Amino acid sequence: MTSNNGPILLFDGVCNLCNAAVRFVIARDKQHQFRFASLQSQAARQALLKAGAPTDLPDSVVVIDRLGVHTRSDAALRIASILGRPWSFVAGARVLPRFLRDWVYRGVARHRYRVFGRRETCLAPTPALRERFLDAEEYPLGAATLTPDESRL
Numbered sequence: 001m002t003s004n005n006g007p008i009l010l011f012d013g014v015c016n017l018c019n020a021a022v023r024f025v026i027a028r029d030k031q032h033q034f035r036f037a038s039l040q041s042q043a044a045r046q047a048l049l050k051a052g053a054p055t056d057l058p059d060s061v062v063v064i065d066r067l068g069v070h071t072r073s074d075a076a077l078r079i080a081s082i083l084g085r086p087w088s089f090v091a092g093a094r095v096l097p098r099f100l101r102d103w104v105y106r107g108v109a110r111h112r113y114r115v116f117g118r119r120e121t122c123l124a125p126t127p128a129l130r131e132r133f134l135d136a137e138e139y140p141l142g143a144a145t146l147t148p149d150e151s152r153l
Helices: 015-027 041-050 072-083 087-093 099-115
Strands: 008-011 035-038 061-065 069-072
Touching: 008 015, 008 041, 015 035, 015 072, 015 099, 035 041, 041 061, 061 072, 069 072, 072 087
Parallel strands: 008 035
Antiparallel strands: 008 061, 061 069
16 A cells, blocks of 8 residues: 655656656555656646645656655655665765766756657556556546556566
8 A cells, every 4th residue: 555655756747768767666666655646747736836846847757755855866866765775776876966967867858758759648557556646537538558567667
C-alpha cells in the first residue's frame, strides 16, 4: 500500500525518456513509497501549490518530499537516494557542483524528445498501479496503459 505522505515524482507525461524513468522507479520501489503524476495534470499543479512551488516548472522530473521540492539533477539524486541500495550510491554524485550536474541534466532534457521521442498523450497506469498515480482519474478511458512488462524495465 502506498503512503499518502511518501515522495511524489512528477514527470513529463508525453516524454518517452521520462516514462521510462517512471517505469524504472516503479520496478525498483519495492516498498511502494513513490506516488506519481504527469506535470501536465491538475494533480501535479495541486501538489506543487501545496508544496509552495511554482506550477509551471520546466523540468522533466520533479520530486516533492518531506525535504522539499527537488528539480533537475537534485530530483534524480533524490530518487536514487529514496530507492535505497544499490541506487543510493548514485546519490554520491552530490559531491559534484550543482551547476555541473544541472548542465548535464539540462543537456539531456533539451534533447530528450529528439533522441527518445514523445507521445501524443500521457501514458495511463494499469489498474494495479492506479492507486500510486495522483492523476489516475484524469486519464481518459481507453488511453494507452503501462503494461506489466513495461513496469519491470
